[in-house]
Amino acid sequence: MEKHIKAPLTDEDTKNLKSGDYVYITGTIYTARDAAHLRMYEALDQNMPLPIELTHNIIYYMGPSPAREGRPIGSAGPTTASRMDKYAPRLLDLGLKGMIGKGKRNSAVREAIIRNQAVYFAAVGGAGALLSKSITASEVVAYDDLGTEAIRKLEVKNFPVIVVIDSQGNNLYETAVREFGEE
Amino acid sequence: MKTVNVAEITRNIKEMCIEANHFLTSDMDHALKDAINSEKSPLGKQILNQLQDNLQIAGDDMIPICQDTGMAVIFLEIGQDVHFEGGSLEDAVNEGVRQGYVDGFLRKSVVKDPLIRENTRDNTPAVIHYEMTSGDSVKITVAPKGFGSENMSRVFMLKPADGIEGVKNAILTAVKDAGPNACPPMVVGVGIGGTFEKCAFLAKKALTRPVDEHSSIPYVREMEEDLLDKINRTGIGPGGLGGTTTALAVNINTYPTHIAGLPVAVNICCHVNRHAVRTI
Numbered sequence: 001m002e003k004h005i006k007a008p009l010t011d012e013d014t015k016n017l018k019s020g021d022y023v024y025i026t027g028t029i030y031t032a033r034d035a036a037h038l039r040m041y042e043a044l045d046q047n048m049p050l051p052i053e054l055t056h057n058i059i060y061y062m063g064p065s066p067a068r069e070g071r072p073i074g075s076a077g078p079t080t081a082s083r084m085d086k087y088a089p090r091l092l093d094l095g096l097k098g099m100i101g102k103g104k105r106n107s108a109v110r111e112a113i114i115r116n117q118a119v120y121f122a123a124v125g126g127a128g129a130l131l132s133k134s135i136t137a138s139e140v141v142a143y144d145d146l147g148t149e150a151i152r153k154l155e156v157k158n159f160p161v162i163v164v165i166d167s168q169g170n171n172l173y174e175t176a177v178r179e180f181g182e183e
Numbered sequence: 184m185k186t187v188n189v190a191e192i193t194r195n196i197k198e199m200c201i202e203a204n205h206f207l208t209s210d211m212d213h214a215l216k217d218a219i220n221s222e223k224s225p226l227g228k229q230i231l232n233q234l235q236d237n238l239q240i241a242g243d244d245m246i247p248i249c250q251d252t253g254m255a256v257i258f259l260e261i262g263q264d265v266h267f268e269g270g271s272l273e274d275a276v277n278e279g280v281r282q283g284y285v286d287g288f289l290r291k292s293v294v295k296d297p298l299i300r301e302n303t304r305d306n307t308p309a310v311i312h313y314e315m316t317s318g319d320s321v322k323i324t325v326a327p328k329g330f331g332s333e334n335m336s337r338v339f340m341l342k343p344a345d346g347i348e349g350v351k352n353a354i355l356t357a358v359k360d361a362g363p364n365a366c367p368p369m370v371v372g373v374g375i376g377g378t379f380e381k382c383a384f385l386a387k388k389a390l391t392r393p394v395d396e397h398s399s400i401p402y403v404r405e406m407e408e409d410l411l412d413k414i415n416r417t418g419i420g421p422g423g424l425g426g427t428t429t430a431l432a433v434n435i436n437t438y439p440t441h442i443a444g445l446p447v448a449v450n451i452c453c454h455v456n457r458h459a460v461r462t463i
Binding site for chain 1: 223224226227229230233234236237238240241244245246247248249250251252288289290291292300302304329331334362363364366416417418419420422423424425426427453454455
């Protein structure tokens, strides 16, 4: 089913999103990938504040290519989410509502998604040029020294994603492959 | 004897890094277009159409096809009658990569040390494979490799008794484990034989063979066709979201091996199977 939602997300939003829904996101989201997650994790271990507000927000696992002059961002597709599995449950327990990436998640992440009524979206991997067209503004808000891995605040308009794991724990990667597999 | 100034190598590699990251070769382009017609899943079809739009935008607006513009893997096939002048060949290659990635607005994804992980900020060094050939020309292949799919690649040291079925099972295992992580539809590069490192090299090189060309060895060609069919029946589909287009091609290279061994390497590439080739 096609849906349009606003970011940050409400509890109502995540409750209504179902595995397999094709969703267009408009609003504010944040980027973070391996190195930024490690830093946030270390900050939490040291009881330091995080550089971004997690509650109701969406993190996009993405490190863009550099922007050409006059453009908000370069190529901007998702990276493999499983590398963030080590960190995601803790962030979900602190209020993170959504994640955008590509690829499988482990059972700890799935359980944390259910526990916190969150959602895991996939964007189409390897479509970074197309996806960049749905990003209208980008600003580094933390860890500038990490280059492409810095945390960016993005304004997105009709950013296309697919619900993979919904708040009930249904997983499109499992159901869809069963539907088309011949064994 | 031909003399080649290494500045020419730098210039070509710079251009090829930029070219490969914005334009796919025509064989890849055709394979992706053909897949739209055969794909059975409506969502899969929609994703394949998005990939077409993505390629169009990448070329028109000069935005890299994928933000992971890869680690630069470079094959140099050097004729034994070539003499290089003007400095170190390796330095010239890395200078080409540096200029291509910095001037071409490509992402810098290389860290200086695998555990200390400080970004080199210019995507150097490249991974360079040198091969000596006959003649007096230099064939350069620039193949930027993204790590979503690289991370899902495998080496299997099989036993001779495992035979063809064992090899096929290993390849299918690698593909199924990769699933959505490797950004399907994939291209599957396979190396069979040689030693531990030789089979990995064969698999990497296999990814640079056009996807519409088969092995010239009849039984290997049969394996390529059979595996492609089996992979496309796994149901993984475009983006791993279900469908009948999981791979565009299986390219297998073989090499003699030891009486005790059957090494198999599976190097998986996403649908952004990039390479630029020039001969000078």
